[in-house]
Amino acid sequence: MQMRSRWSAIVGYSLVGAATQLVWLNFAGVTTVAAARYGVSETAIGWLAQVFPLLYVVLAIPCGLLLDRWFRPALVAGAVLTALGAAIRLGDTFAWLLAGQIVASVAQPLVLNAITGITARSLAPKDRPAGIAIGTASIFAGMLLAFLLSAVFTTASAIPTLLIIATVFCAAAAVFLTVTLRAPAFAAIPEPAVVRPSAESFPAQLSDDDASAPVPSALAAAWGDPLIRKLCVLAVFPFGVFVALSTFAQALLEPSGVSGGTASVILLLQVVAGVLGSATIPILVARHHAESTLLVISLSATAAACALLALAPGVLTGFVAITLIGLLLLPALPIVLELVERRTGEAEGTAAGLIWMAGNLGGLIVAVAVGLLVDHPLAAFLVMAVIALIAVPGARSLRRPIAELRVRSDP
Structure with a gap:
């Protein structure tokens, strides 16, 4: 039914x-x-x-x-x-x-x-x-x-x-x-069907016997899956840039004449753009099977926007660059989580926890690094640009496993 x-x-x-x-x-x-x-x-x-x-x-x-x-x-x-x-x-x-x-x-x-x-x-x-x-x-x-x-x-x-x-x-x-x-x-809704990765992915970590012990098998299924591990590593970078930028944008833009009130409006627009982007872009991406492409575009655009802020900081560039980051970078989260939902089934809570944990850890690490450079805006923005660029090859490498996941999910 x-x-x-x-x-x-x-x-x-x-x-x-x-x-x-x-x-x-x-x-x-x-x-x-x-x-x-x-x-x-x-x-x-x-x-x-x-x-x-x-x-x-x-x-x-x-x-x-x-x-x-x-x-x-x-x-x-x-x-x-x-x-x-x-x-x-x-x-x-x-x-x-x-x-x-x-x-x-x-x-x-x-x-x-x-x-x-x-x-x-x-x-x-x-x-x-x-x-x-x-x-x-x-x-x-x-x-x-x-x-x-x-x-x-x-x-x-x-x-x-x-x-x-x-x-x-x-x-x-x-x-x-x-x-x-x-x-x-x-209460009547059945538990979601489990889309298990192939046995070759983690042969010794998940067996039919594990169904009676969901807690250990959930962790094994989530962390033992190569795609989930890749998504966890990838999550570190966009989370890190977003948290660092949200935390220090005002201090980094202040030497260029951007007031605290203006910086608050810029960050507010970033979140508005992120809400709109997160509610619409992932739906279109899933419909056209373009998850990897969107992640590459969002990370590349974020790197370009951070480079623009490094080289030409100001009110106009702040509005344009940071709003663009909100629009394209924040939808990366629901895209990654939707891939997790399709991949894991019974372990979706643990897998989602791994993604959020990696993202929060990335936020702490990148925010600390940028915080140490808060008196050097050029270097701080360039660090965020490099961090976003580092993740681009990883996003591109997801194309094949996502295609294989689609075949298994939609036989």
Whole structure:
């Protein structure tokens, strides 16, 4: 019997995915006033965001394994913990803020790792690229919402209101997703069929006996697959450039006369372009079987844009280059995740966790490297250009394994 798509589950997931990013970046635009309100340094406020990628690197695989064994309870737990973390921050001291951020950061991998699993369990195969694109776009939309709220609530006295709005949004999203996942129609959806790699890929790591022990077999299936390993390595580079650029664009462009307010608008447009690109480009790419080509184009364009910023930094080039990066680079994430969903089946949570872990690790490494060069914008932008270029051969090499995956997925 043909599976019928249930888009309500994707809507619920998208709301919770946006909520995780809202909590993560709540203080990105109000760092200075938050530091003054809570009597701490701006560096301390920065740690309210930094705990998220740090804990993601540690928890990505365990959370992926939980999702592969107990998908619905694990995803609901992620939604509830996100709302709980947001609520804890209402204590209105820095200690409560940090405690709430830690709770929400534990929830984030349970939510983000589930993007391939929710689409496989909710949507017919023909709709899954669109579902992953929408789910990923919602993550960037959550970033956008965080930036917009911090642009509206700009004073120290407005921060409690900012936190209340975030808590209400997170709680509503958690309730909606929980109700959706408890619906009888969702429970009736069969587990997604497993598309196992060929035995030659990892002959000693996955056998029929492993079906009764999904946790170890899920990790073996994910990490033992050469294509998944290639995608993990590839994810380091675009993630790294995006995180570094988002973190240091204002400081790197300031010597060229770009004000802080203008830089904020530039980064806002980058995320808007990323939301639009992530919601549309991956669907077209999947339809025309052009995944490898798009990844090569996006990485090459990112390298060219970073080189332009290095050689001719300014307001106009900042708007053009950084918006282009958002439009073409951010859709690389849903494209990679859609390949993971087609490849793995029962191990999709673990495989997605590996991708997110690699990406967050890349973000930390590249951001540190660029941070060391923050007083040398030319060198910093060139480093990001080189990092994007390094990944181009890897993206090109995916053409053959993606073609083979398509043959196995669509016999």
